Amino acid sequence: MNTNDKLVLAIPKGRILNAITPLMLRAGVELKDRLSEKYARQLQFATTDPNVEIVLVSSFDVVTFLAFGAAHLAIAGSDVLMEFNHPEVYTPVNLDVSICHLAVAAPAKQCSKKDSYRSSYMRVATKYPNLARNYFAQYGIQAECIKLNGALEMAPNLGLCCRIVDLVQTGSTLKANGLVEIAKIADVSARLAVNRTALKIRPRLVSELIERFRGAVSAT
Amino acid sequence: MNHGPIINPEKITTLPIGFRDILASRADAEAKMINVMMSIAISHGYIRVKPTLIEFENTLLKGPGAATSEKVFRLIDPISQRVIGLRADMTTQAARIASTTMIDAPRPVRLCYAGGVLHTTTNQLNPERELVQVGAEMIGNSTADADAEVILLAIELLRTVGVKWISVDIMIPALVPLLLADMQLPAEIFSVIRQAINQKDVATLKKLANSKSSILVGLLKIFGPYAEAMQDLEELDLPDKARDFLVRPAEVIKLITNFEPNLSVTVDPAESRGFEYHTGIAFSLFTRGGKNEIGRGGRYQSDEDPKSTATGFTIYLERVLQILPEDKQKPAVYIPYGTPHEQSKALRMRGQITVAGLTPVVDNYAEAKRMGCRSILLNGQTVALS
Numbered sequence: 001m002n003t004n005d006k007l008v009l010a011i012p013k014g015r016i017l018n019a020i021t022p023l024m025l026r027a028g029v030e031l032k033d034r035l036s037e038k039y040a041r042q043l044q045f046a047t048t049d050p051n052v053e054i055v056l057v058s059s060f061d062v063v064t065f066l067a068f069g070a071a072h073l074a075i076a077g078s079d080v081l082m083e084f085n086h087p088e089v090y091t092p093v094n095l096d097v098s099i100c101h102l103a104v105a106a107p108a109k110q111c112s113k114k115d116s117y118r119s120s121y122m123r124v125a126t127k128y129p130n131l132a133r134n135y136f137a138q139y140g141i142q143a144e145c146i147k148l149n150g151a152l153e154m155a156p157n158l159g160l161c162c163r164i165v166d167l168v169q170t171g172s173t174l175k176a177n178g179l180v181e182i183a184k185i186a187d188v189s190a191r192l193a194v195n196r197t198a199l200k201i202r203p204r205l206v207s208e209l210i211e212r213f214r215g216a217v218s219a220t
Numbered sequence: 221m222n223h224g225p226i227i228n229p230e231k232i233t234t235l236p237i238g239f240r241d242i243l244a245s246r247a248d249a250e251a252k253m254i255n256v257m258m259s260i261a262i263s264h265g266y267i268r269v270k271p272t273l274i275e276f277e278n279t280l281l282k283g284p285g286a287a288t289s290e291k292v293f294r295l296i297d298p299i300s301q302r303v304i305g306l307r308a309d310m311t312t313q314a315a316r317i318a319s320t321t322m323i324d325a326p327r328p329v330r331l332c333y334a335g336g337v338l339h340t341t342t343n344q345l346n347p348e349r350e351l352v353q354v355g356a357e358m359i360g361n362s363t364a365d366a367d368a369e370v371i372l373l374a375i376e377l378l379r380t381v382g383v384k385w386i387s388v389d390i391m392i393p394a395l396v397p398l399l400l401a402d403m404q405l406p407a408e409i410f411s412v413i414r415q416a417i418n419q420k421d422v423a424t425l426k427k428l429a430n431s432k433s434s435i436l437v438g439l440l441k442i443f444g445p446y447a448e449a450m451q452d453l454e455e456l457d458l459p460d461k462a463r464d465f466l467v468r469p470a471e472v473i474k475l476i477t478n479f480e481p482n483l484s485v486t487v488d489p490a491e492s493r494g495f496e497y498h499t500g501i502a503f504s505l506f507t508r509g510g511k512n513e514i515g516r517g518g519r520y521q522s523d524e525d526p527k528s529t530a531t532g533f534t535i536y537l538e539r540v541l542q543i544l545p546e547d548k549q550k551p552a553v554y555i556p557y558g559t560p561h562e563q564s565k566a567l568r569m570r571g572q573i574t575v576a577g578l579t580p581v582v583d584n585y586a587e588a589k590r591m592g593c594r595s596i597l598l599n600g601q602t603v604a605l606s
Binding site (some may be wrong): 064067068069086087088089090091092093094096194197199200201203204207 | 344345387389418419420421422423424440443444445484486488493494504506507508510511512513
């Protein structure tokens, strides 16, 4: 556990960051040095709240930092939170931004044929092997998950797999690669997450921050 | 250019995942810590027991032991041909002793123990599969004073070995199941609701639950310093049955804070994960610097006999060792070959560590340095190495 006196809030770079900036403003946690060119390589930031410091990490690493207590709080996609499903993490606030969903997609030409004889085995490319495995297991399908970090949409067409499990926002990327969504696994949005030990040993500071984010969400 | 392997597979001699040797001052610190903790528990009238490393699966997994099922390494006993398990937790073993060999001992029976346990499971956050468990159990007394006694004992043990700041988190694991039963939820959303509660996920709970869920939502927002938390709980519109569950925590908190006025005590009434077998109050012990709780415990039913209500605690020794500053290995004195035994014995009597030379060497100073000693015994005098 990070014993820094300040609360460390981990925030993912990329997609979620832009979406949460207005919320953070309303919650009174604003980056002191804006993410300008000058600070492009900086990863640790002071905020307008003297008790809170921000660290910028990749979207999948946010939950790891949080689970280990290197960060006390984090903003993370519910997709990543579900994938790791750490018992050491609470998710008290749905920030209701960066909304998309996690879906199964397959090549359009494959889906035109009705396959009433489903195989009990399937190869699936995904960034979410745990979620994908559990999802298919519900249907009696042993999913062999190939962990990819990007360009998933190409995988079925290149013969790497027959299904992908990925985030879908508008569906245009799927369409452009000749894929269709065949099932929705879960709705996804950004959450405020809290490390269990941090909440137990610094309950006042942590719950005050939780309430500020709750207030910021309901003000939208 | 050579493209041969840079790693020689024959040279890989690691232990299985989650196992590690403990060396030098750390191994010593662990053993000393166990001794200190056990002697304190014994001084409070707890009888030390040393349960077996293995047991038949059915007794190991009885009652509260069922929660450890997935962690138990199993093998077949070549003699009885029955499945035996390597213990993953010693609490059940203490309970078994109390209800078998110590059945006639006057109640309450107070037991303490320390020993290794093995877990099949491992994860990134808790990779260790071999752990040392230190604990104490009080079987056969249902009072709040018994609950308070084990909490205070756990704190005393931790304080004595050097954990300065401790926070006790009090939980009421039976409260959420009671409220859920009252809500009569459809079976298919039950596990999702349970998960939402475990994660303090207010938004999901609001979406899923029915009109009675406002109590649960209120409950999820209550956690923290005991005075406010207990007050908030009183003000929550709880059913009468649930209200009864608040009496014991209030009594126990009063007892422990009377004794330890400066102790940090928090309450988290919605938390129950990992405490599914607990029947009364449960608690976790936290400290700054630990990534996780350093101990936990609470009230449970040690066997079917209603009189066998028990309360106790477990301390995770690895986690305690991790947060304490590591003892430096004491510097040793090199004893050149041929030095009279009385001289080195005198040093040891004064608490020094001696390392004896086994053959005559040309340069005793160089040999002392090679052996990692800080000084050398020459003509009855210890001389520091430069």
